[in-house]
Amino acid sequence: MRLLLLFGIALLICLAIQTTAPLWLPVRALVPNLVVILAVDLGLRHHGVLPAAMAFGMGYAVDVFSGTHVGLNALFLTMVYLLTYEVSSRLMMTNAMVGAVAVFLGAMVTGASPAGVGLATGASGELQALIPALLVQAAVSAALAPLVFSILARLKRAIGLRAKAERE
Amino acid sequence: MKRTLLWRYRVVITCGALMIVSLHMLSTRLGPNAVESWSTAILFEALRPFQSSVTRLGEGGIGLVHDYLDLVNVHRENQKLRLELARVKTEKTHLAELEAENHRLAELLELRQALNLSAVAANVIGADATGVSRTLILGQGTDTGIKPGMAVVSVQGVVGKIIAASAHASRVLLIDDHNSALDAFDQRSRARGIVAGVVDDGLIMKYVGRTDDVKAGDSVITSGLDGTFPRGLLIGSVKGVGRDAPGLFLNVSIKPAVDFRRLEQVLVITQTLPQPPSGKKAKS
Numbered sequence: 001m002r003l004l005l006l007f008g009i010a011l012l013i014c015l016a017i018q019t020t021a022p023l024w025l026p027v028r029a030l031v032p033n034l035v036v037i038l039a040v041d042l043g044l045r046h047h048g049v050l051p052a053a054m055a056f057g058m059g060y061a062v063d064v065f066s067g068t069h070v071g072l073n074a075l076f077l078t079m080v081y082l083l084t085y086e087v088s089s090r091l092m093m094t095n096a097m098v099g100a101v102a103v104f105l106g107a108m109v110t111g112a113s114p115a116g117v118g119l120a121t122g123a124s125g126e127l128q129a130l131i132p133a134l135l136v137q138a139a140v141s142a143a144l145a146p147l148v149f150s151i152l153a154r155l156k157r158a159i160g161l162r163a164k165a166e167r168e
Numbered sequence: 169m170k171r172t173l174l175w176r177y178r179v180v181i182t183c184g185a186l187m188i189v190s191l192h193m194l195s196t197r198l199g200p201n202a203v204e205s206w207s208t209a210i211l212f213e214a215l216r217p218f219q220s221s222v223t224r225l226g227e228g229g230i231g232l233v234h235d236y237l238d239l240v241n242v243h244r245e246n247q248k249l250r251l252e253l254a255r256v257k258t259e260k261t262h263l264a265e266l267e268a269e270n271h272r273l274a275e276l277l278e279l280r281q282a283l284n285l286s287a288v289a290a291n292v293i294g295a296d297a298t299g300v301s302r303t304l305i306l307g308q309g310t311d312t313g314i315k316p317g318m319a320v321v322s323v324q325g326v327v328g329k330i331i332a333a334s335a336h337a338s339r340v341l342l343i344d345d346h347n348s349a350l351d352a353f354d355q356r357s358r359a360r361g362i363v364a365g366v367v368d369d370g371l372i373m374k375y376v377g378r379t380d381d382v383k384a385g386d387s388v389i390t391s392g393l394d395g396t397f398p399r400g401l402l403i404g405s406v407k408g409v410g411r412d413a414p415g416l417f418l419n420v421s422i423k424p425a426v427d428f429r430r431l432e433q434v435l436v437i438t439q440t441l442p443q444p445p446s447g448k449k450a451k452s
Contacts (some may be wrong), residue, residue, distance in 0.1 A: 016215050019294035019305060020222040028299045035297075049182045056186040064211045065294070065339070067301030068331060068347045071193030078190060082183040114300045115346065115367045117194075123346035124374070125367030130300065137299065 002159050003046060004054065010038055010152065011058050019065055029136040033107040035062050036141060037148045039077045040102045043084025044094050045162075055081035067114045076113050080106040096146035103145040107138035209334035212309070216337040219293040220307050269433070275323040276435050283321075283398060286439040288312045290320075292431050293337070302345040302365065304431065309333045313438040317396065322434050325402035325425030326350070326390060330436065338436075342428050343403065344371050351394040352403055357381040363388060363403050363422060371404060373420035380418065382409050388422055395441055 014034035021031045035058050042051040059077030063070045084102045088094050111134040115127055156162065174181065273289060280287045290312070294305030308314055310333050320327040320340045328342040341348050344365040352363040352373065359380035361373040376382055386406040392399025402425045410419030 012214060012218075015211075015297055016218040016222065018297045019215065020219050022295035022299065023223065023292070028295075031299060033298065047179055049178055052179055052182040052186060055183075056190070059190070060207070061211055062297050064208045064332070065215075065297035065305065066303065067296070067298065068303075068341060068345070069194055071190040073298070075187055075190030075194065078183050078186045082180065082187075085179055085183075111298060111300055114298065118346040118367050123367050124364060124372055125346060125369075127367065129368030133299075 002161055003156075004050065006152075006155055006159060006161070007038060007042070007054055007058070010155075011035065011061055014038060015061060015065055027136075029133040030140055031137065032141040032144050033103075033110065033137060034141070034144070034148065035059075035073075035077065036080060036106040036110055037099075037103050037145050038152075039080045040084050040099055040106055040145070041149055041152050043081040043102070044088045044099055047085055047089070052078065052081055052085075069114060069117055072113055072117060073110060076106075076110040080110065096149055099149055100142040100145045104138045104142035107141040108134055111137055208332050212305075212332070212334035212337040212339075215305075216293065216307065216334075219305060219337075220291075223291070223293045223307075272323070272433050276433060279321070279323055279435055283435075283437065285398060285437050285441075286313075287435045287437045288314065290314070290338070290434055290436055292434065301347075302342040302428065303331070304328070304340045304342060304428070304434075306338045306340060306434065306436070307336070308436070309336045309338045311335050314338045314436050315438075319397045319437045319441075320434050321397075321401055321437065322426055322431060324427070325404065326397060327426055327428070327431065327434050329396055340434070344369070344424055344428065349374075350397055350403070351391040352388050353391050354380075354382050354406070355387040355389050356383075357386070360391065361420065370407075371422040371424055373406075373422055374417065376418045376420050378411070378416065378418055382406055382418060382420055384408055392441070398437065398441060 014037075018031060018034060022028050025031060039055045039058060042055055056074050056078045059074030060071075062073040062077070066073065080102070084106075087098070087102065091098065112127065112130065115123075115125070115130055119125065119127060276289050288308060290306040290308040292304050293307040296303040304327075306314070306320075314330055314333050316330050316333055318330045320330060326343055328340040328345075328348065330338050331341045332339045342365070343350060343363065346365045346367045349362050349364040351360070353360045357380065359376055359382050361376040363371055363373050366372055373382075373388060384406050388403045388406060390397040390399060390401045390403060404422040404424040407421045407423040410421075413419055
C-alpha cells in the first residue's frame, strides 16, 4: 500500500513535469521521460504482481496525456518492467549504472513506439529522422536516473520500505 | 508443482496478461478517437491545478529571475532603492504580460466574431507527456461546453481537434500529429487534398493530383467538408512541391500558420457544424 502511494504521488509529479516543462524548455527532447525511470526502479527493486500492475497503470496514465493510442505506453512500460525484472533477477547486484542503461533503452523504445505504430498504420514520415531527438531524450533520462533512484530510495526508507531489491 | 510454477513465474505471467490487455486496448481504441473515460477524467482533474500553477509561475518567473540576477552584488546603500526598482520592474513585467494577454484575448474575440460561431477561449496548460505525439492540454473542459471532436483554432490559423475532455481540462490533437488529417484545398488553384502530420515533424498535403496547380507560397485553407473545421480557415502555406517521385500524387509539404510551441490561448468552436454529405466525408 505504501509502495502504491509513493509511486502514485511520484507518477503525478513526473507527469506534471513532463507535460509542463515542454512549454518552457527551448528543445522538447530535453524533457526527460521520468515515468520510465519509475518503471525501471520498480523492475530493479520490487518483484511481484503489484509492482507489475503498477507499471501497467503508470503506462496507462501516460497514455491519457500522450498521443492517441490508448494502451501503447501501458504495453511498453509493462515490457520495460518485465525486462528490467528479468535482468535484475539474473544479475548478482544491480546498481545505478544498470538502472541508467535500462532507462536509456526503455526511453528509446517507449519514445519510438508511437511513431512506429503511426507508420505501421499509414502515417507519413521516417522513423530515422526521430532518432537524434530520441537519443537526446533517452540520454537526459539516463543521466537523471541515478538522482531519481536516490530520491526514491530515501523516500522508501523514510516510509519504512526496503530500498534495495526484494529478490525471490 | 503447478502451484509452485505459477508462483515462481507470477511476475512473468502477470506482465504477459497485462501486455495482452494493453494490446486489446490498442486494437479496440486505435486512432485519433476520444480517449475519454472515468480514469482519463480523474487524471486530468488531478494534474490540472499543478499544470495551471506551473504555467502561471512560468509566465511571471522569467521576469523575477532576471530581476533577482540584477540585484546580486549591489551596494548596500542602493539595496532598498534597487529592490523598489525590482518591484516596479516586476509589476511592469506583470502589466506587460497582462496587456499581451488582453491583446491575445481581444484577437480571439475578433476571431470569434469573424467566424460567427459559438466558441470558448481556453488556456494552454500543458503539452504531450512523451513528446513524439503532438498534443496540448487546455485548462477548460466540459464545464465550458468543450467536447471531444470540436475544432480548436487560434488567430494564426487551425490548431487541432479536441480528443478528450474532463470537467475542467481537455486535450487537443494538433494538426501536425501523425494521427491527424483534415480536408483542405489550395486557396489559389482550389486543388484539394488531405493535410496530415508527419511522424518526424511538419505537415504534408496528401492526394493532390500530379496535374493540379500547386505552387510554393500558396495558402492552404480548410474545406469545411470534414464536418469539424469551418470552411476557409488558414492551415498554412505551401513550402515545397515534389514532382520527382513516381506515383499518382504530388509530394506537397506545408508550413503551418500556427507556431504550436508559442500557443497560450486558443479558441474552441463549440457550435456543431453542418455535416457534409456522407459520400464526401473526409478522414479527420
